[in-house]
Amino acid sequence: MNPIKNDNYQVFFDDSLNILNNILAQKKYSKIFILVDEQTSEHCLPVLQEKLPQLTEFDIIEVPNGEENKTIDFCIGIWRTLLDFEADRNALLINLGGGVVTDMGSFAAATYKRGIDFLQIPTTLLSQVDASVGGKTGIDMDNVKNIIGTFSQPQAVIICTDFLKTLPERELTSGLAEVLKHGIIADVDFFDELTLLNDAKEITVKHIHKSVSIKNKVVLADPFEKNIRKTLNYGHTIGHAIESWSLVNEKNSLLHGEAIAIGMICEAYLAKETNELSEEELEKITNTFIKFFGRYKIRPGIENALLDIMKQDKKNSNGKISFSLPTKIGNCSIDSFIEESLILDSLKYYQSI
């Protein structure tokens, strides 16, 4: 599978992880750190060590898993560990994990001594198709997602699908949401192909490659999210709000993909009401997400709390809540500012299906 080229780095598809050896041989790093969470420490680090027995000189930094730990406190822990181990500007941080590890690790690396090199080895489907390209780093604060961060490029991204075998099915399905999103905003044929899958376990490296290619093309055209890159936010205004609410209020909280699957249904409704999306396409989108994700119960009464969270969204402008909405499957518009009553209607639509 060919690597996908971004401006200054490439996304490699390499189940052998040999490419990691090559990169480390080319650059003489003074120290190597591997950031893991509890999960990837147990399930992915042994896989990496088995594939690359020659890689022995590194220190491990471990953070707890879960979005609720993508905080400045754990980021300070990473900075302090780098400092305690005397990491200099020629040190390398390898982020081995899902979105929490890749987002927080890359933020820590991008700001430690004004930036050290980092490599992304995303181990979940979600992080392989989403966090792997785009150079967004970030941590959450006060339950607002990715409110603190930078745009910073990794040295390389390495996608090894063997890591997906270590994932619970629920995590795999969560990742499918972003894959489906890439189809809806940019490629109707790809979306149609995905709707034929029985479940997320049928995802192949070809689907992942296609999904990354779509995202990469969008990101290259607009690295700082001034226009077309905003299409990647489809589903995320409402989805992030539901995710944030769930993180605080539910013991078994929603995964990112589960939340934005709901967001994509609600926002497809907004697109039908305000945009050119047809009734039939709204139904097709709704049915596809229900097929893979089932129905989540948005508790009646929380709608205004969700609106309050949406008002904190990074994408807003002048206090208005902003959306990226499909005009048809395979195409997406940006900068739709929708009034609050209609947003509430979209939640009702979801609750009614």
Add this chain to the structure above:
Amino acid sequence: MNPIKNDNYQVFFDDSLNILNNILAQKKYSKIFILVDEQTSEHCLPVLQEKLPQLTEFDIIEVPNGEENKTIDFCIGIWRTLLDFEADRNALLINLGGGVVTDMGSFAAATYKRGIDFLQIPTTLLSQVDASVGGKTGIDMDNVKNIIGTFSQPQAVIICTDFLKTLPERELTSGLAEVLKHGIIADVDFFDELTLLNDAKEITVKHIHKSVSIKNKVVLADPFEKNIRKTLNYGHTIGHAIESWSLVNEKNSLLHGEAIAIGMICEAYLAKETNELSEEELEKITNTFIKFFGRYKIRPGIENALLDIMKQDKKNSNGKISFSLPTKIGNCSIDSFIEESLILDSLKYYQSI
């Protein structure tokens, strides 16, 4: 006085602050925040408001003054205030203050929602000649200076020398250290001119302009500090260590310029011992700094503690302590890795003068 052009922004010399009005008129910011510390809140904000009575729509964020407060905790306070006041990506942060305010404020702005616009209005001589160009943002952690930060450019820098009238003489003298440094590393005539001053109060806008020009030229040639920009670190390896030590251990701790004045004497000694700097030029440098700064007592017995701090320096590589050393007054080399015994000798040299 002509503005000085960096890549994407300019340094304006404008005692009327009218340029601020022009910038605000050109860009429609959703909200304006002014970051001040206790000192600039009392002494500089009234000056700004008097000069620009039409500027009324802004919120003030105040942090305590002093390098010991350039921490992640106060940075979190800035982020949280921006969030609480619903600052979106079109908000502007104006940093009105010395290096603590401009360094920490620009780091907060560069990372809030992955970067909002910020303007620098440095109010001390030190920040006017040093923090004003170069795009370095940063905070301290565990007494290591600027260990967390980014390279991020402001929208503009506005230098208004009226703010210097609000400064205590000790602060003004501190700033003179960086002005002298620019002479030593790049312009012998400028250095000679400065040695004729009786004290820092005789500094004029022409000296500031010259000093900023020198720094700007260096920074433009090497924005990410790969080579020539390192010359700006002359005096800073030992100076930062003394500054950090003093911050923790002395009630009336050294100001940045006072510390790097000591560092420049010590490092000139290193340059004489290892480099081409002549005995006469070492004396000239030593006498100049003693003239303006007097003698500081480096307490006997702290030398190894200072070495330990130097080992944490961002500029080090592979565990070796790195220096930028003048080869003659007006010229500077980089990447001298000096053994510890000689560093200790340089401290003894300072203690003996």
